[in-house]
Amino acid sequence: MKEALQKDDFYKIINYAIKAPSGHNTQPWFFAIYENSIIITPNFERSLPAVDPNNRELFISLGCAVENLCIAANHYGYESQTDINSEWKITVTLNKNSEIIPDTLFEQISIRQTNRLLYNGNSIYQSILDDVIIASQTDSVKIQVFERNSPTFDILKNLVLEGNSQQLNNENFKQELISWIRYNKKDT
Numbered sequence: 001m002k003e004a005l006q007k008d009d010f011y012k013i014i015n016y017a018i019k020a021p022s023g024h025n026t027q028p029w030f031f032a033i034y035e036n037s038i039i040i041t042p043n044f045e046r047s048l049p050a051v052d053p054n055n056r057e058l059f060i061s062l063g064c065a066v067e068n069l070c071i072a073a074n075h076y077g078y079e080s081q082t083d084i085n086s087e088w089k090i091t092v093t094l095n096k097n098s099e100i101i102p103d104t105l106f107e108q109i110s111i112r113q114t115n116r117l118l119y120n121g122n123s124i125y126q127s128i129l130d131d132v133i134i135a136s137q138t139d140s141v142k143i144q145v146f147e148r149n150s151p152t153f154d155i156l157k158n159l160v161l162e163g164n165s166q167q168l169n170n171e172n173f174k175q176e177l178i179s180w181i182r183y184n185k186k187d188t
């Protein structure tokens with residue numbers, strides 16, 4: 001009975017993990033449920049050789065899925081410990097813990113989405129920027145902000161523009177992107 005309930009929880013947790021963003025929405029992951037763990041492995045059949053030849057973005061996508069998984073596990077009362085081995089097998093060990101602290105990020109998983117609308121041009125409030133910077137200060141992650149029209153901002157802007165036009169002039173990039181686009185059914 002306990003095993004069945006736990007398996008049910010693990011399915012629910014994976015349902016949140018797969019809401020993670022991924023490059024071209026390829027969702028390049030496999031999940032496997034074990035007694036006290038969920039194992040995530042890369043699906044290299046969904047790699048993007050043109051835009052991501054070193055699988056860098058594929059692994060960022062897996063990282064996003066693992067992060068969602070741990071946040072959802074926390075919501076269902078499991079503490080998680082993550083390990084990765086040299087064959088890219090990511091093991092998230094889950095143990096019930098009655099003293100778990102709720103994480104407000106859980107509510108965001110279902111409403112987060114990539115926004116491709118035009119920006120309205122407003123600056124982000126400094127207080128929000130400060131919160132993001134403080135929240136992301138860890139030993140391995142640093143977020144740096146660049147003020148609009150500052151010399152560094154302009155250098156970066158021009159590099160991004162150049163990168164975008166190089167991609168859009170690259171036939172392999174375009175074909176790969178098109179192959180991953182799914183269209184809504186047209187009303188007839």
Ligand SMILES: Cc1cc2nc3c(=O)[nH]c(=O)nc-3n(C[C@H](O)[C@H](O)[C@H](O)COP(=O)(O)O)c2cc1C
Nearest residue numbers: 019020021022023024025057060061064112113114
């Ligand atoms: C590693 C990574 C790279 C991405 N690169 C781009 C990008 O260059 N341009 C873009 O418009 N979206 C990019 N995205 C967003 C994905 O296209 C988006 O997450 C995916 O289509 C799923 O949509 P959702 O985020 O709304 O769930 C990227 C996402 C990830 C995780």
